[in-house]
Amino acid sequence: MGRCLVLACGALAQEVLAVKAALGLSDAEMTVQCLPAELHNRPAAIAPRVADVLAARRGEFDRVLVAYGECGTGGALDPVLAQYDATRLPHAHCYALFAGAERFEAIIAENIGSFFVTDFLARHFDRLVWQGLGLDRHPHLLPVYFGHYRRLVHLAQSDDADLRARAEAAAQKLGLAFVHLPVGHGDLTAALATVTEGDRV
Amino acid sequence: MSDENDVILDDLSDEDLVDQMKDDLYDGMAAEVREGTQILLRRGWEAGDILSQALVEGMRIVGIDFRDGTLFVPEVLQCAGAMKSGMELLRPILASTGSRASLGKFVIGTVKGDIHDIGKNLVGMMLEGAGFEVIDLGINNPVDNYLAAIDQHQPTVLGMSALLTTTMPYMGVVIEELDKRGILKSLPVMVGGAPLNQEFADAIGATKYGRDAAVSAELARALVGQNH
Numbered sequence: 159m160g161r162c163l164v165l166a167c168g169a170l171a172q173e174v175l176a177v178k179a180a181l182g183l184s185d186a187e188m189t190v191q192c193l194p195a196e197l198h199n200r201p202a203a204i205a206p207r208v209a210d211v212l213a214a215r216r217g218e219f220d221r222v223l224v225a226y227g228e229c230g231t232g233g234a235l236d237p238v239l240a241q242y243d244a245t246r247l248p249h250a251h252c253y254a255l256f257a258g259a260e261r262f263e264a265i266i267a268e269n270i271g272s273f274f275v276t277d278f279l280a281r282h283f284d285r286l287v288w289q290g291l292g293l294d295r296h297p298h299l300l301p302v303y304f305g306h307y308r309r310l311v312h313l314a315q316s317d318d319a320d321l322r323a324r325a326e327a328a329a330q331k332l333g334l335a336f337v338h339l340p341v342g343h344g345d346l347t348a349a350l351a352t353v354t355e356g357d358r359v
Numbered sequence: 360m361s362d363e364n365d366v367i368l369d370d371l372s373d374e375d376l377v378d379q380m381k382d383d384l385y386d387g388m389a390a391e392v393r394e395g396t397q398i399l400l401r402r403g404w405e406a407g408d409i410l411s412q413a414l415v416e417g418m419r420i421v422g423i424d425f426r427d428g429t430l431f432v433p434e435v436l437q438c439a440g441a442m443k444s445g446m447e448l449l450r451p452i453l454a455s456t457g458s459r460a461s462l463g464k465f466v467i468g469t470v471k472g473d474i475h476d477i478g479k480n481l482v483g484m485m486l487e488g489a490g491f492e493v494i495d496l497g498i499n500n501p502v503d504n505y506l507a508a509i510d511q512h513q514p515t516v517l518g519m520s521a522l523l524t525t526t527m528p529y530m531g532v533v534i535e536e537l538d539k540r541g542i543l544k545s546l547p548v549m550v551g552g553a554p555l556n557q558e559f560a561d562a563i564g565a566t567k568y569g570r571d572a573a574v575s576a577e578l579a580r581a582l583v584g585q586n587h
Contacts (some may be wrong), residue, residue: 173484199431199432200428200569201427201553202428202571210470219466227440228553228554228555229553232553232555232556232557232568232570233555233556233557233558233559234425250524250554251554254524263525266472266523266525270473270474270499271474279470289522291432291433292431292432292434292436292437293433296433296436299419299433299436299437302436302480303476303477306474306475306476306498307474
């Protein structure tokens with residue numbers, strides 16, 4: 159097993175560390191570094207920030223996994239990964255990563271007005287969603303953002319009553335029905351296992 | 360931009376009032392933009408001149424700062440709301456006088472199976488701010504909705520939006536249908552949405568890929584031969 163860097167979105171930090179522990183990986187085997195989750199509100203900034211880190215750490219690791227999906231980068235991330243011989247997570251976003259593509263599609267098919275939160279978003283809903291979308295300052299924008307949503311779906315990574323309550327409170331704040339779905343870490347586990355066990359990419 | 364709370368708009372010269380309206384629009388002050396529009400109309404300004412010199416120019420500055428990361432989505436929505444308050448007064452006048460102030464009609468809608476319309480709404484507002492007449496089809500549009508709107512409105516550009524990887528291929532279905540009917544030859548199609556990229560847009564035969572709302576408005580202007 160070689161040295162591996164996981165450069166993760168801050169929104170996945172806890173989950174990456176949890177999976178790393180579950181896989182029994184030491185710090186020598188896997189280094190985890192994170193970028194701020196707030197970059198999601200400015201996705202054009204994700205690829206340049208990833209490139210900066212990969213340039214700075216070039217040559218330190220045998221394998222690099224960038225723990226981002228497509229994440230609204232408009233295709234800007236993949237050329238950076240190719241340049242630095244890195245890979246990224248499967249799926250376009252962390253909702254499909256955690257739920258799995260098939261289940262994610264089934265949830266959408268059941269109700270296309272589904273708004274998703276992960277444990278991370280349940281924990282930081284006020285800062286990243288409510289304040290991030292300016293709803294604290296401009297509450298009249300609520301129907302502009304959420305007028306077509308019908309339910310908030312909490313894709314839970316952990317069995318945590320507090321997070322479930324926070325997600326439910328978020329649903330109430332948005333005026334949406336609440337659905338709690340324990341999905342665990344989904345395809346994140348396989349992605350981290352592969353990058354530590356695979357050959358140099 | 361402006362911290363002035365006590366400006367009497369009616370006391371300003373035309374030139375200062377237009378500048379103040381641009382500041383107010385930037386600050387998302389809908390009532391002030393509406394009042395400024397009323398004053399200019401009262402002073403005998405043509406609706407098209409108010410639109411182009413105050414509102415469109417104001418939104419152009421907003422677009423630049425949005426593109427450059429100085430303004431973010433909530434602020435831009437506020438700005439767009441302010442512009443809309445002025446547009447509500449101008450639109451009926453422009454329509455009744457058959458004004459050619461518009462750059463043309465832009466039909467826009469979120470594709471079938473997708474209800475995510477924040478990006479589409481932002482694009483619509485930026486397009487209106489850029490001088491287009493926007494026909495918004497809303498969300499969850501099957502190909503028939505686009506065809507009917509094209510038939511009814513004879514747009515200059517068609518725009519489609521999707522947020523989901525599962526719905527974005529439907530843009531290709533619409534473009535294929537437009538191609539089959541010979542519409543694509545004369546109607547540029549713009550696509551956008553978080554999971555899209557230029558490669559996808561090229562693959563489905565879209566005319567342009569709009570990475571974000573500000574870029575989309577610039578591209579649309581370029582498509583009709585209007586560039587700043």
